[in-house]
Amino acid sequence: MQIGKREEFDLNEMAIFVHVVEAGSFTGAAKNLGLPKSTVSRKITQLEERLGVRLIQRTTRSLRLTDTGNAYYNQCARILGEIEEANIAVTRMQSTPTGTLRLTAPVLFGATVLSGLIAEYTEKHPQVSVDLVLSDQKLDLVQDGIDVAFRVGNLEDSSLIGRHLGDARSLLCASPDYIKQHGMPKHPENLAEHSLINLTQWASWQLCGANEELYNHNVKARIQVNDFASLYTLAMSGAGISPLPTLIAAPAIRAGSLVPVLQDWPFEASPIHALYPSNRHLSAKVRSFVDFVIESVRPTPPWEVGVITELTPAVPTDIDNQ
Template structure:
């Protein structure tokens, strides 16, 4: 069955004649009549009585129209809603990101985006664990590290540089370390997800340091506060500790060893037609990232 004929049938009934429907649809009346006849043959029922003066429905035609009309109305509503969603920047965006990445970097951008686009609502899921993005109905996800998800586009944002740091008081008590081996005499503050630290020396050689933390954390700001309080040393992203380093509340350790960086990515579903609100948000974030990269390069 050609389901387009169902649509033609509904238009004929609603317009009350083949001529009116054919004029609206911009097709020949003979073509329209032939398509309705084909529908009747496919169904095995006569749907319309046609006379010189008027068009009327058969009993089968009336029952069929009542069913088709409601389905057609639902389809029109759905199509209209999708069209609005795809073309108009409005509605809800569900976004997930690690807590510290949001608090230290992304939140001001989120708020600026909402100010510029008052028709868009943000549903922020700030979590320090990965969730099933599809099951949760997520539109945009921010992730740290090399993460690949089937049917999702991964957009690299920037390489997050890390800094091995301590408080001036701790360094005064225990001395400034001269090698990775010296770190064994320091209390360690480490992420639950990082059982080891990886460094690259000036010759490009990689070194992996197994650690036994005194304090384990999930949230970076807590770790930075613990370092500033002299609890121990930690390997933290520059976007968390740059201000404290500049104000000398923290000091950088082992300049000859560069901690391994981690990639920050933005993920979104692989779709041929992204909703306008999603495209708008992606473009907005990429503009802010360009500025952030410039600041990082100059710093």
């Protein structure tokens, strides 16, 4: 066989040959395969002509393998067995979660919510391993080999499937000691009288009141930082009023360590979606993980329990862009 030259072969002929050998006759093989005896005989003849060797010695009463035929049978049986095992393995992968699940998510959502869900999921599915990439940059699912991406914000036009998990919201928060000492603002206009802690990149706070009323507050911050973890620490220490995502603030609010400020004036909500390429031929690991996450956070996301009530959702439904 020359390198680079593709020899012709027919798996169907090989399978028929194996059936003939194992049945001991053309008649038995034809019956097992549901084929006419003449078709089985013709296929064996074609196989022998293609190979240029005699595989089976035929008599009126019996069949006998030649030495070449016996060696060829062993090879064919092994190859066909491996093909069957491969088919079974692929089918099992589609029905049983297995393999490595590669995920990406924004840093805050991944650290506060997704990591805990991954721990629960992998305990239930020990054959699945997870590679989680936390980044506030949007990775390309195909180019970066991502199975599922979690995104905060409105979805861009694409062919991806989007499953809505809930909404990311931010509230103004302060420590109980700060409120006790400085009082609770009654209206966004009162914020000018307070010590404010802000993200460096936020020049103003756009707050959403009742009846879709908007209030834009130009922030004159006493302290500015560039990450939410520092905002949280400063708010907990009583340094002032800080905008905090419920993703990070919810446990402290429920425990009474933080107090919502102007709760009727939250920031605009941003939808959170799980994105994956297509429902068609979706692997069991992707389908089961996304379903698990959906079941874990609906109908009320854990980062809103006891914190957010009666607020309009950012996005009402899942999105299928196929």
